[in-house]
Amino acid sequence: MTRLIITPNEEIIWTAIRRYQSIGFLKSNLPQHHREPERSKDNINKLAKQISFSIDQAINYFRAADAVPLQTKPLLIYYGICAFATADILWRGDGSDALDNREAKFRSHGLKFSIKGDRTLSASDAKIYTASAVFDEQGTAKGLFGRWSSFDRSTSAFCEYWHYDASNNLQKQLFLEFNTTNHPKLPDTFSTTINDCISNIPDLVDEMEMFELESNLTSGSAHVTIESRDISTLSDFRINVLYEKSEKLGRLFSSIKRHGSIEHPVNLIRGRNSLSITMERAATDRPVCPVQIPYIVNSKSDKCYFGSSTPTLNEFGSLYVSTYILGMLARYKPHIWMKYFSEKTEFALLCEQICAVAVKRIPSLFLEGISEVRYHIS
Numbered sequence: 347m348t349r350l351i352i353t354p355n356e357e358i359i360w361t362a363i364r365r366y367q368s369i370g371f372l373k374s375n376l377p378q379h380h381r382e383p384e385r386s387k388d389n390i391n392k393l394a395k396q397i398s399f400s401i402d403q404a405i406n407y408f409r410a411a412d413a414v415p416l417q418t419k420p421l422l423i424y425y426g427i428c429a430f431a432t433a434d435i436l437w438r439g440d441g442s443d444a445l446d447n448r449e450a451k452f453r454s455h456g457l458k459f460s461i462k463g464d465r466t467l468s469a470s471d472a473k474i475y476t477a478s479a480v481f482d483e484q485g486t487a488k489g490l491f492g493r494w495s496s497f498d499r500s501t502s503a504f505c506e507y508w509h510y511d512a513s514n515n516l517q518k519q520l521f522l523e524f525n526t527t528n529h530p531k532l533p534d535t536f537s538t539t540i541n542d543c544i545s546n547i548p549d550l551v552d553e554m555e556m557f558e559l560e561s562n563l564t565s566g567s568a569h570v571t572i573e574s575r576d577i578s579t580l581s582d583f584r585i586n587v588l589y590e591k592s593e594k595l596g597r598l599f600s601s602i603k604r605h606g607s608i609e610h611p612v613n614l615i616r617g618r619n620s621l622s623i624t625m626e627r628a629a630t631d632r633p634v635c636p637v638q639i640p641y642i643v644n645s646k647s648d649k650c651y652f653g654s655s656t657p658t659l660n661e662f663g664s665l666y667v668s669t670y671i672l673g674m675l676a677r678y679k680p681h682i683w684m685k686y687f688s689e690k691t692e693f694a695l696l697c698e699q700i701c702a703v704a705v706k707r708i709p710s711l712f713l714e715g716i717s718e719v720r721y722h723i724s
Contacts, residue, residue: 351721359710359721360405366433366716367401369394377437389441396445397436404429404712408705416698417687420672423704427666428455430712431494437716438497448493456480456489457667459674467685469557469692472540475671479536487532491666499660501527502720503635503642503650505568505583524568525635525642529660536658540700543668546657548645549703557692563643563651564594566621568635583636585623587652595621597654603638612636644722662711665704672697 353359365371372394407426411419435443442449456479463474479495480488487495503525544550545562554561566587587598599621604612614637615622625636635642641653643661659667675683686694710721 351719353721356706356709359713362713362717362719362721363401363405363709367398367405369398372397389444393436393441393444397433400429400433400436404433408709411701411705416694416701417683418676419701420669420697421676423701423708424666424669424673427662427669427704427708428490430708431490431666434712434715435490435493435497439493443493451482451486451488452490452493454480454489455670456487456491456493457670459671459678465682467689467691467693469559469696470541471693472544472559472696474539475675476537476539477667477671478538479532479534481534485534487534487536491670492532494666495532495659495663499529499663501529501641501643501660503527503568503644504720505570505650525639527641527643527656529663530656530658532658538659538667540668540671543659543664544700546641546643546653546659546664547661547703547707548643548649548651549707550699551645551651553696553699557696562641562653562655562657564588564598564653566650566652568642568650583625583634585621585635585637585650587621587623588619594654595619598639598652601640601654604636660711661707662715665700665708665711668700669704672700 351358369391373390376390376393404426407422407429411422411426414422432445436445441447457477458480460476460478461474462476465471465474479492481492482488486492505524541559544554545560548563551561551563551565564587566585568583568585570583587595595616599614599616602614602623604614612623612625615624623637639652640656643651643653645651657664685691686697714720
């Protein structure tokens with residue numbers, strides 16, 4: 347189960363990441379499959395050094411990105427994400443994923459950039475810049491992105507849990523994984539736009555609304571409350587979803603599957619722009635979502651976002667691909683990229699927000715993937 351750490355300081359996240367730069371720490375904490383009898387100590391030592399080096403690169407890319415303007419920032423962020431993805435692959439994979447032993451088909455980006463549509467210089471240009479995954483004849487996704495996406499990916503959501511402690515004081519705890527979304531395998535027709543990617547990123551919901559782009563997510567909350575000091579009594583599991591647009595509420599409502607019983611039924615109350623889901627449950631039970639919702643993800647520690655469809659990519663993957671697209675624009679289409687800045691366009695403002703979210707979220711998302719510890723800034 348994923349653990350949650352609430353911190354007021356982003357530097358705590360970087361400090362936790364730097365721990366994985368230690369060769370000794372890595373050799374002592376590599377996943378069990380790297381310690382099977384046939385694995386030599388030399389291989390473990392090499393793997394630890396390569397993970398440490400990849401994290402070194404990622405940190406330096408992110409430092410460099412922080413020091414440059416938006417004209418070049420997304421390219422540096424993208425390479426920083428690639429370095430984190432490399433460390434993640436080395437951690438999860440086997441000897442075949444070593445930097446000096448990787449198959450040729452995985453030694454590329456694994457993504458192909460294209461433009462599908464006419465530019466308007468508005469935020470809606472996020473819909474025309476596209477990235478497609480590259481596959482070999484056997485249907486295996488190629489490149490670094492393909493190898494990264496081959497590992498199982500999931501998104502855990504947590505809820506607030508209010509209860510009485512031994513001194514009869516009402517306390518709040520946070521439990522993770524009241525709901526887990528398992529993202530589907532990358533289809534061999536995978537193609538996505540910047541708009542598709544950011545529509546599943548909680549910290550960009552407000553920006554999408556501001557620029558009149560539609561997000562897959564809407565805000566709400568989830569919590570469990572024990573109403574009595576007697577912990578043997580029932581408690582309520584409540585989910586509240588708020589929608590600005592009733593048609594989005596309808597899509598979510600139709601996608602929900604209830605998980606209840608005669609003793610503990612699930613109650614759904616739908617308002618014009620809201621949905622309330624409640625289930626009575628035993629107070630001593632671990633919180634479990636009383637319904638199946640395609641996608642639930644947290645932003646800040648006190649807020650949930652709900653999606654009416656399950657995205658192929660998790661948040662790390664969505665930022666991975668969106669910064670790839672922006673990086674390709676900056677590097678290979680400078681005549682297009684510069685126009686967004688010379689005319690101070692909405693699209694440039696949106697790109698600035700995407701980069702800001704990537705810088706803030708990618709380090710903690712990487713750390714969660716290898717340590718099963720989630721860090722949230724309070």
